Amino acid sequence: MSSSSSGRAVAIEVEIDRLGAQGDGIAESADGPVFVPFALPGERVRIELDADGKHATLLEVLAQSPDRVDPICPHFGICGGCTLQHLETDAYLSWKRELVVQALRSRGLEAEVEPVRPVPPGSRRRATFALGREGQSLALGYRRARSHDLIDVDVCPILSPAIVSRLPKLKAALAPFLGNRREARVGVTETNTGLDIVVQGVRPKETALAKLAAEAGKLGVARVTVGGDSVMLAPPSVRFGLAQVKPPPDAFLQAVPQAEAAMSELVLAGVGKAKRVADLFSGLGTFTLPLAESCAVDAYESDEAALAALAEAARHTPKLKPVRTIARDLFRMPLGPQELKPYDAVVFDPPRAGAAAQAEQLAASKVKRLVAVSCNPGTLARDLRLLVDGGYRITRVVPIDQFLFSGHVEAVAHLTR
Numbered sequence: 001m002s003s004s005s006s007g008r009a010v011a012i013e014v015e016i017d018r019l020g021a022q023g024d025g026i027a028e029s030a031d032g033p034v035f036v037p038f039a040l041p042g043e044r045v046r047i048e049l050d051a052d053g054k055h056a057t058l059l060e061v062l063a064q065s066p067d068r069v070d071p072i073c074p075h076f077g078i079c080g081g082c083t084l085q086h087l088e089t090d091a092y093l094s095w096k097r098e099l100v101v102q103a104l105r106s107r108g109l110e111a112e113v114e115p116v117r118p119v120p121p122g123s124r125r126r127a128t129f130a131l132g133r134e135g136q137s138l139a140l141g142y143r144r145a146r147s148h149d150l151i152d153v154d155v156c157p158i159l160s161p162a163i164v165s166r167l168p169k170l171k172a173a174l175a176p177f178l179g180n181r182r183e184a185r186v187g188v189t190e191t192n193t194g195l196d197i198v199v200q201g202v203r204p205k206e207t208a209l210a211k212l213a214a215e216a217g218k219l220g221v222a223r224v225t226v227g228g229d230s231v232m233l234a235p236p237s238v239r240f241g242l243a244q245v246k247p248p249p250d251a252f253l254q255a256v257p258q259a260e261a262a263m264s265e266l267v268l269a270g271v272g273k274a275k276r277v278a279d280l281f282s283g284l285g286t287f288t289l290p291l292a293e294s295c296a297v298d299a300y301e302s303d304e305a306a307l308a309a310l311a312e313a314a315r316h317t318p319k320l321k322p323v324r325t326i327a328r329d330l331f332r333m334p335l336g337p338q339e340l341k342p343y344d345a346v347v348f349d350p351p352r353a354g355a356a357a358q359a360e361q362l363a364a365s366k367v368k369r370l371v372a373v374s375c376n377p378g379t380l381a382r383d384l385r386l387l388v389d390g391g392y393r394i395t396r397v398v399p400i401d402q403f404l405f406s407g408h409v410e411a412v413a414h415l416t417r
């Protein structure tokens with residue numbers, strides 16, 4: 001490390017050794033690793049160290065990596081949403097795969113990990129924005145990197161154009177709800193019938209809701225829910241296999257349809273010819289409903305509104321095998337080995353925290369085939385370790401780039417015993 005001082009800030013030069021799990025470049029120093037956002041391995045860079053000595057701001061790239069490419073978004077480097085648009089595609093996908101490989105290795109698991117299934121830009125159908133004041137004007141967008149300030153989003157190459165193109169008009173339509181509040185949280189999901197919008201952190205105002213309902217058609221909005229009150233133009237609807245599901249406001253939905261299709265294909269392949277399957281953490285039935293085209297499925301989930309939507313969709317879809325929905329907290333009451341006995345295969349897709357309690361019970365069961373779906377390689381590896389210690393063998397691991405240009409990755413694993 002070499003340093004030069006000009007004025008108050010101390011600039012130093014460092015070599016970047018590797019990429020960290022969040023996509024930051026890491027330089028090794030005598031005092032330990034220094035995290036440098038937007039720097040790539042092999043690059044010599046000038047940085048300004050933060051007071052903690054562990055993080056830094058990139059000032060200049062002095063010697064550039066051959067893998068450096070131009071980012072596709074004008075907000076990149078300022079916006080806190082993406083961390084890795086400046087890395088060439090193959091190197092980027094290898095880094096994502098390595099996140100899964102390393103997570104498994106850290107638990108002593110050496111399973112073969114397939115190449116990452118990519119998703120295209122413009123494919124994300126779900127995002128959460130902040131609506132708030134930025135100086136004299138109103139902003140609807142993301143936070144700046146390492147800041148609470150907002151960036152008004154007019155361009156976002158990872159988001160579906162159906163969402164991005166409507167943000168300026170949505171901002172104007174949602175502005176009256178803000179009142180004296182500093183900020184509101186705005187969740188936007190693109191569904192088959194239009195945008196499903198959930199505004200949180202403000203109180204519903206009847207006149208503003210009525211005005212918004214009158215404009216909703218022009219805005220491409222199917223439903224708006226403000227502080228728990230909804231106005232509906234066309235019930236939002238999403239398709240899983242043959243079934244059309246009407247999601248309740250704010251229900252979980254996979255962020256990218258192409259990623260969801262890859263995950264569904266892998267779930268179906270993983271259960272093989274099973275006749276009876278348990279789908280744990282089923283949500284709206286993303287996997288339950290396609291599975292039910294060939295086998296009986298019991299869907300377990302804690303969100304009762306999501307389960308009701310799943311059950312209704314199953315009732316209205318001809319030719320499905322029997323689908324049962326069971327409301328259950330699987331963290332506190334995982335299915336035990338006795339309850340697991342009727343199933344030839346079990347699919348589990350928990351939130352980021354993983355499914356440790358359920359994995360322990362599965363490890364003690366005799367279920368032949370398991371499919372683990374996870375958006376967190378760390379907790380996936382922990383749960384797979386429990387299953388391998390219980391006698392399961394990992395036969396396939398496939399990462400999916402559901403969270404483009406970020407340090408997050410989805411993965412599906414197949415296990416048998």
Ligand SMILES: C[S@@+](CC[C@H](N)C(=O)[O-])C[C@H]1O[C@@H](n2cnc3c(N)ncnc32)[C@H](O)[C@@H]1O
Binds near residue numbers: 281351
């Ligand atoms: C990653 S999502 C997966 C949902 C679904 N498999 C899908 O692909 O759309 C995780 C699901 O777990 C549910 N969940 C969270 N905590 C739970 C718990 N303690 N018990 C049961 N389900 C839970 C959430 O409501 C959510 O639907």
